[in-house]
Amino acid sequence: MSQFQDLYNRVLSDAQFRSHLASDPADALQSVGITPTDDLVAAINSIVANVEEIGKDLGADIDLIGTVPFAT
């Protein structure tokens, strides 16, 4: 499995890591053994911005994957 498949798996399953990736992509990439080149950080920032736009469409500043809010 490539480093980026690992990264994708981690992003989908780990809310803290998603938050880390959004706030400090270079540090988050390093924490999973990926060298944070400028191009990579720019690509991550673009993805994070896209995700934030999707959240804004809902009118909420929420972590979508971790909080489909079904109270039980």
Next chain:
Amino acid sequence: MWTSDFFLTARSAARRALADLELNSPLLAGRASKWLASRCNPDQPESYFTHPQAVPILALPWWLETSIRGHVDVTFQADLMYSTINGYYFARIVDDLMDGHNIDCTVLPSLYFFIMKFHNTYHKYFGRTDSFWSEFERLLMETADSAAADCALEDIGATAFVQVSARKSAAGAIPMAAVCYLYKRAELLAPWEGLFRLFGCWHQMGDDLADWSDDSENGRRTWLLSEADRQRSANESIPAWMGRVGFQWAFEKMEGWMEEILAAGEGLNSPELVSYLSQRRESCRREVTALVNTAAAYAKLLQLDYVPQVQP
């Protein structure tokens, strides 16, 4: 979403439940409040039961009585809510334990109080030989039996999900049975219970969708995760399958149930219920569509293999 009459009655009942525990045992009340604080603000316990994404266990009996009489007996509804809230706390603590959540064992003696109040409240309205008690026993045992069976399931498919996993909430229909039997309309229980049963499927899948990562990490089996194991390719991880297929798969199941729920709701003479269900469908569609789109956005990470990784 809620009328002020309903909300104020729910608030009063939720606060009464904790106040009664405090009156009977300040020690237990303190411990129960700590447990409750992990789920909601214990100073506003009604928020847990009136949350827009919660199962409307307090509202369904209200709408049912309104459909029969055109209005509700607020005192009766307040008692139903009080019973239901105590029953819910009982079921929630048991469920948390069964799911392996970290729960302070000093909370457990409060279970005596919760089940007592859940049960005793109905004695005010139904004599010991009333037919209501048969429904009470049937529904409570269905919850107990489903909870026992659910935790032993290894590979869950559609049948097990509908007949077991989604039936853990069966006892939530007890206050609806109370309305039907108090007003001598026992024939209404089956259609309202049927709607609640379908809603249980819809909500359980939503819950499994929300918790898929935590469930996967902690080895809890759900239909969604069983499906992931059946469908994903040999080298595909569960998160990758969720992003590629799982979110959409679960959403389509929920859409199918919601169609059935709305069709069932149309025949129950309750515009409030139909309006509520329509709102839930729309908010769920927006949220899960956003979830699918978010997963798709993150899938671009898989293309980063091709971004140069050596600084020029």
